[in-house]
Structure formats: C-alpha cells, structure tokens
Amino acid sequence: MTRPTPSPTLHIDWTRCQARGACLELLPDLLHPDEDGYPLPAAPARQRTNIPLRAAQLPAAQDAVALCPRLALTLRREK
Amino acid sequence: MTLTTPLPSVAPSPAMPARLFAAGPHADATLHAARFGPLPATTGLVATLRDSGLTGRGGGAFPVAAKIDALTGPPATIIGNGSEGEPLSRKDATLLHHAPHLVIDGLLLLAAALNPKARLVIVARPDGVDSVRHALRERADGRDIEVRVAEDRFVSGEATAVVAGLAGAPALPKDHPLHLTQRGVGRRPTLLFNVETLAHVALIGRYGAGWFRSLGTPEDPGTRLLSINGDGIGEHVLEVPGGTRIIDALTAVGANPDAVQAVLVGGFHGRWVPARHLTRSLTPRPAPDADGAPVGAGVILAIGVETCGLTVTGSILEYLAAESAGQCGPCVLGLPRLATRYAEHASGQEVDASRVWQLIETLPGRGACHHPDGTAALARSALTVFTAELDRHRAGTCCEGPHR
Numbered sequence: 001m002t003r004p005t006p007s008p009t010l011h012i013d014w015t016r017c018q019a020r021g022a023c024l025e026l027l028p029d030l031l032h033p034d035e036d037g038y039p040l041p042a043a044p045a046r047q048r049t050n051i052p053l054r055a056a057q058l059p060a061a062q063d064a065v066a067l068c069p070r071l072a073l074t075l076r077r078e079k
Numbered sequence: 080m081t082l083t084t085p086l087p088s089v090a091p092s093p094a095m096p097a098r099l100f101a102a103g104p105h106a107d108a109t110l111h112a113a114r115f116g117p118l119p120a121t122t123g124l125v126a127t128l129r130d131s132g133l134t135g136r137g138g139g140a141f142p143v144a145a146k147i148d149a150l151t152g153p154p155a156t157i158i159g160n161g162s163e164g165e166p167l168s169r170k171d172a173t174l175l176h177h178a179p180h181l182v183i184d185g186l187l188l189l190a191a192a193l194n195p196k197a198r199l200v201i202v203a204r205p206d207g208v209d210s211v212r213h214a215l216r217e218r219a220d221g222r223d224i225e226v227r228v229a230e231d232r233f234v235s236g237e238a239t240a241v242v243a244g245l246a247g248a249p250a251l252p253k254d255h256p257l258h259l260t261q262r263g264v265g266r267r268p269t270l271l272f273n274v275e276t277l278a279h280v281a282l283i284g285r286y287g288a289g290w291f292r293s294l295g296t297p298e299d300p301g302t303r304l305l306s307i308n309g310d311g312i313g314e315h316v317l318e319v320p321g322g323t324r325i326i327d328a329l330t331a332v333g334a335n336p337d338a339v340q341a342v343l344v345g346g347f348h349g350r351w352v353p354a355r356h357l358t359r360s361l362t363p364r365p366a367p368d369a370d371g372a373p374v375g376a377g378v379i380l381a382i383g384v385e386t387c388g389l390t391v392t393g394s395i396l397e398y399l400a401a402e403s404a405g406q407c408g409p410c411v412l413g414l415p416r417l418a419t420r421y422a423e424h425a426s427g428q429e430v431d432a433s434r435v436w437q438l439i440e441t442l443p444g445r446g447a448c449h450h451p452d453g454t455a456a457l458a459r460s461a462l463t464v465f466t467a468e469l470d471r472h473r474a475g476t477c478c479e480g481p482h483r
Contacts, residue, residue, distance in 0.1 A: 038412075047444065
C-alpha cells in the first residue's frame with residue numbers, strides 16, 4: 001500500500017523562539033513579523049506551529065532550519 | 080482556593096442519571112464492589128470502546144479508541160489525569176473523592192488490555208489525592224499504581240505538562256512535534272486520559288457499548304460530569320447525559336434561569352452564551368453552525384442579571400495572562416497586552432476596536448499549548464456576545480449593579 005508523500009511542514013518550537021528573525025529574512029512570503037518580531041505565519045491559526053510548505057519554499061526552509069540561532073525550527077515530512 | 084472549600088456533594092438530581100456515582104458518596108472498596116462487582120474481562124475492550132463512541136473528558140473530546148489506535152507501540156506509561164488546572168473545575172477531584180475505584184478500574188482495564196507491564200500513574204489535585212491513596216490501599220491490585228500531586232497552575236493539566244511533571248521537571252507544556260502516543264514519558268508511547276474518561280472505561284468494560292449509548296446523543300453518547308458555578312448557585316458537580324441543554328443543567332442544580340444573564344460554557348477557555356440561548360445543547364466540540372455550546376472539560380459559570388459579563392471577562396483575561404507558563408514569546412507578550420487592550424476597549428475608553436481584534440486574530444496557534452488560543456477565544460466571545468454592554472460602557476451608563 002503506497003501513500004502519497006505528505007507535504008513537508010516547518011515546525012516552530014515556540015518555547016525556543018526568541019524573535020531573532022533569521023527565518024523572516026529567508027521566508028518572507030511564508031512568515032511575517034508580529035508587533036514583537038515573532039514569526040506570524042500566514043497559515044490558518046491551527047497550522048501556525050506546523051506550517052505547510054510548497055516545494056519551491058523547501059530550500060529556503062532548509063536554510064532557515066540550519067541558520068536559526070535558537071534551533072527553534074525543524075522540517076517535518078510525516079504528518 | 081480549593082484546599083479550603085469542601086468538595087461538592089454528589090447527591091443525584093432527580094432529573095439526571097447517576098452512573099459514575101451509582102455506588103453512592105464516599106464509595107469505598109466494599110460499596111464499589113457491591114454496586115459494580117469485580118473487574119470484568121478485557122477481551123475486546125478496545126473494540127467495545129470504539130463502538131461506545133467514548134470521547135476524552137479532559138476537554139479535547141478526542142475519541143478514546145482513536146487515541147489507542149494512534150499508539151506506535153504498547154503504552155509504556157498510562158496516566159489518569161486529574162490535574163484539573165481550571166480553578167472552577169471540581170469534577171475530577173470530586174470523582175476521585177467519591178468514586179476513586181472506578182478510576183482505578185479503568186486504568187487497570189486499559190493496562191490489562193494494552194500492556195500489563197505499563198507504568199500506571201494517577202495525577203490528582205491535593206483535595207483528591209488522599210482519597211485515591213486510601214482507595215489503592217484497599218485493594219490488592221492497586222499496589223503498583225503511583226499517585227502524583229498535580230501542580231496548582233492553570234496550564235499544568237495539559238497533557239505534555241503532566242508528562243514533564245512525571246519526569247521531575249516543572250509541570251509546564253512542552254513543544255511536542257510528536258504526539259504522546261508516539262513519544263511521551265521516557266520518549267516512549269504514552270496514553271493519557273482524564274480520570275473521568277477512565278471511570279467511563281470501567282463502566283463500558285462492564286456493561287458494554289450499547290448500555291453506554293443508551294444515554295446521550297449519537298454525537299455525544301453517554302454521560303459527562305459538569306462543574307457548575309455561579310452567582311447565587313454555589314458549587315455543584317452534576318452528571319448529565321450528552322447533549323443536555325444548558326437550561327436543564329442549571330435547573331437540575333436549583334438555579335433560577337430567569338435570574339441568569341449569561342453562562343460561560345467550557346471554563347476560562349470557553350464561550351459565553353447569553354440568557355436567550357440557554358436552550359442550546361452542550362456539545363463535545365465546537366459546532367460549525369454555532370448552534371451548540373462546546374462543553375470543554377465541563378465547567379459552567381452562570382452570571383446573574385446584576386453582573387457585567389464584560390467586566391467578569393476582563394478579570395479572567397488578567398488571570399489567564401498571569402497563568403502563562405512564560406515560555407512562548409507570543410503568549411508571554413501577547414496575553415498581558417490582550418488583557419490591557421480588552422480592558423481599554425471594554426470599558427469604553429478605546430473606541431478603535433481593531434487594536435484588540437487584531438490581537439485576537441494573531442494570538443492563536445503560536446504556542447507549545449493552546450493557552451493563547453483559548454484566551455483569545457474567550458475575548459472574542461465576550462466582545463461578540465456583550466455588544467449591548469459595550470455600547471452602554473461607551474455611553475457611561477452600564478454596570479450600576481454589583482459586579483466583580
């Protein structure tokens with residue numbers, strides 16, 4: 001039984017995030033700063049911690065995971 | 080606060096069923112066995128639970144069988160969660176006080192069905208813990224069940240917070256990219272159920288899915304416990320069939336619906352229901368058509384006609400802001416700001432509603448737990464329901480009566 005490959009998501013560990021903003025620079029069409037500089041995903045509220053990614057956003061998301069100074073980001077492929 | 084007030088009695092209301100407290104108040108091992116008999120066999124327990132439609136009674140209303148199905152291996156730990164961080168919630172402590180053996184039965188049944196070697200834990204608030212310890216000493220099969228005292232914080236009842244507490248860390252929510260059924264205590268599959276859920280498991284294991292469904296509705300089968308509080312009503316714990324109307328729950332505890340201005344259903348993360356909608360039914364989950372009232376963990380707060388719901392909500396928002404675990408930036412900074420902007424707006428000083436509404440929209444979904452989501456939902460509900468009060472506050476004429 002084969003399942004379609006689930007689309008990857010960007011997981012934010014909010015307990016680590018301290019609004020350093022690297023992800024905002026790398027993913028400007030995915031994340032916007034809120035009034036304190038924390039990332040505010042454009043996704044609906046229930047998907048703001050595990051944010052669905054389009055294929056074209058994957059390389060920048062990988063960069064964001066690698067460059068987040070707080071190690072707050074992970075890339076997830078399973079649901 | 081709960082340490083000084085006695086737990087509500089569980090004398091059955093004539094209009095309501097008595098399943099969980101069928102062995103009467105203070106049901107010790109003898110009374111429990113006389114009413115319910117010995118532990119049943121566990122053959123087919125999970126299938127029976129699936130047929131019963133039992134959902135979690137801790138607030139999430141997630142199907143019990145689906146949670147068991149989500150396990151990626153035998154559960155290394157099974158937890159009965161009676162942490163009850165909600166100040167107005169008394170149902171779990173009351174259940175553990177009057178019917179501890181049902182909860183213990185449910186935990187033992189799940190262990191027998193899923194992993195007899197699992198670590199078993201019951202987490203209870205201080206006013207429920209002695210009763211559990213006493214009940215465990217009364218029975219030979221309770222020896223290996225650990226009892227832990229819950230931390231007295233609003234967010235400490237959240238599942239990942241309970242698991243953190245078991246590991247010796249502060250009982251605060253943790254980031255959880257995986258579900259506890261995949262990686263929980265000791266990074267191994269963990270099952271956590273509210274203690275009331277376990278008590279229903281014990282009954283379903285004995286009497287079956289058809290019996291369970293003989294009360295309640297197809298959407299909300301069986302019964303559930305409510306913690307009912309309010310102006311002139313006092314404190315009650317009441318068992319009701321699923322789908323009960325708000326007004327029927329209120330009258331069952333002796334409240335006069337005509338003296339009620341509005342009801343907060345679902346606790347501090349709940350929704351306001353104005354008096355004209357008291358005929359709405361309690362629903363296990365938020366209904367898309369908004370025709371029901373999501374019951375959450377069963378907390379109901381009724382305010383009288385002399386009380387201002389906008390002001391009450393302002394106090395609750397301040398409390399919830401102070402109860403942030405202090406871990407996630409959007410919550411740490413956003414909740415106090417929400418409380419402040421809400422207060423300015425609700426008092427009629429700040430007319431630009433966009434400042435508070437923009438926060439209500441951006442807070443949810445950005446935390447290790449749902450505390451910001453629930454807090455924003457409460458503010459949204461108050462500003463949606465109490466529009467007449469808002470107009471009066473702007474005109475400077477509301478709230479002549481006593482209010483908090």
